[in-house]
Amino acid sequence: MIKINVAEIRRHLTGNKLLQFDAKPEELDIAETELPIAGTVRIDGEISNVGDVLLLQARVSARVNRMCSRCLKEFTADSAAEVVEKYYPSGSPGVENDAYVYEADIVDITEPLRESLLLAEPLRVLCKEDCLGICPVCGADRNVHPCSCDTGTIDPRLAALKQFIKY
Ligand SMILES: [Zn+2]
Ligand SMILES: [Zn+2]
Structure with a gap:
């Protein structure tokens, strides 16, 4: 006080x-x-x-x-x-x-x-405003170790859907 x-x-x-x-x-x-x-x-x-x-x-x-x-x-x-x-x-x-x-x-x-x-x-x-965060695929801090993971296909249901559309 x-x-x-x-x-x-x-x-x-x-x-x-x-x-x-x-x-x-x-x-x-x-x-x-x-x-x-x-x-x-x-x-x-x-x-x-x-x-x-x-x-x-x-x-x-x-x-x-x-x-x-x-x-x-x-x-x-x-x-x-x-x-x-x-x-x-x-x-x-x-x-x-x-x-x-x-x-x-x-x-x-x-x-x-x-x-x-x-x-x-x-x-x-x-x-920092533009912090890149942690890669949801490999877990790397993307500010320090930029990785080339494809985070676009992280959701398996989404991946299955993409597969479906392809054929
Ligand atoms: Zn950060
Ligand atoms: Zn990664």
């Missing part, structure tokens, strides 16, 4: 507090199975007092371990996300249920940092 004491900035109408630190993945409640982070997570931003709410603006970045979904190669890549969230004083009227609130001058910024970094992961990870 990452909690920021905002007592000081709440005393000033335009007060802000810089956030510049590294956090361990577990401090952001990010498990290895959710997102394998290599090293620590960098947070750069600020919390500012903008009147009736506190505004969190930050950039979250980390090196993450990824695996290509085509060739299964493991590699590390830079991931980053921008976070902008409002925090309302708890008990203030008209605040929606899912809004972030804070109590007793303590703002817990764990959740938005965690979520934005998880959402920054691409749904389909590729080591």
Whole structure:
């Protein structure tokens, strides 16, 4: 959990507090199975007092371990996300249920940092845009060992059909 004491900035109408630190993945409640982070997570931003709410603006970045979904190669890549969230004083009227609130001058910024970094992961990870993947016939990584397998006749039912058409 990452909690920021905002007592000081709440005393000033335009007060802000810089956030510049590294956090361990577990401090952001990010498990290895959710997102394998290599090293620590960098947070750069600020919390500012903008009147009736506190505004969190930050950039979250980390090196993450990824695996290509085509060739299964493991590699590390830079991931980053921008976070902008409002925090309302708890008990203030008209605040929606899912809004972030804070109590007793303590703002817990764990959740938005965690979520934005998880959402920054691409749904389909590729080591490179034009990754050739693994040959379904011989199993070679076609980026490294181009093979000349005929992947057009991999489906035996399809092969039988082709045979049929020929005669
Ligand atoms: Zn690949
Ligand atoms: Zn092959």
